[in-house]
Amino acid sequence: MAVTGEAELIANLTKLEKTEEKKARKATRDGAKVFQEKLKEVTPVAKSGDHSNMTPLAEHTKHGNLKTSDGDYSMDVGYDKEKGWIAHFPNAGTSKQHPQHFIEKARAQSKKEILAKYIEDLKV
Template identity: 65%
Template sequence: MGVTVKGDKELIAAFERLDKTVDTKARKATRDGAKVFEQRLKTDTPRDKTGTDHSGMTPLAEHTKIGNLRGSTGNLEIPVGYDTEKGWIAHFPNSGTSKQPAQHFIEKAQAESKRPVMAKFVEDLKL
């Protein structure tokens, strides 16, 4: 699928098309990577035996959130974590307390997501 370029104007136009294509694919790859990580975070977030959190309320895993795409500096990123309703409690089971050992499920989700996220990036960024 080669493109024959005859002259400076055509070369510049070809680079501009390629730049737009790469930017679109990079944005898609970032969004898809965020979805992969969010799914792993939901899976790794602890629940009690009843499927709820310890207070009997909706489990923390149901409060994951994908933020908005940011890329003002040229680096694309999307924050993934928990919403404001329950997010503030995530650090207690993750980091532990005096009455509860640390479970490190956020770090586990990050480690387990690394390869699938990178595979999704490679898939999405193919030209």
Template identity: 45%
Template structure:
């Protein structure tokens, strides 16, 4: 997707939030689940504790925009950083970035479908 296409999609997401908040919340829920699945799949297997600790937070709209946090719960969040970003003795695995990249097109398609329904 080009930068222009991305800007247009973000404008459409904003339009969806304003004109159809119920559809926007539905899209955000679907998108959060898609990202959580990819994050779980891309998390390296150690004892399995990190992958099983991927959580999807509650819907928030305090900033005027709907959002959901996806990540590791408090008991594992501090630990996930080390294999993901690396240390002096461990190379970065960048699994959180990989999960974002793998989720991107699927999530954009969810929004695009809701936009098509909005325009019908």
């Protein structure tokens, strides 16, 4: 396809830019979903005490809205406000509990899958 004029060139560049932006948004959303699912999978479940009336922490994972600033795309992934503050204790440890570092494990374990998803979503 030959470009015959400046207006056609600008139109093609604008079309390409919109297509690439749409792909970048999709890749970011898909990557956040992959990480959220891995986080749910590796989040520990309370084993001691009477927790029969508590929902597991994994049920409180969430992702935020897509953020775009200066051409960067991102989404926060973590836990909701109701239970999010609790995640710190088993993850970082306490005086009575060794740190489990499950958030870091989820990040490391999902990295390859997220990158593969990005590559798939961003193919031209």
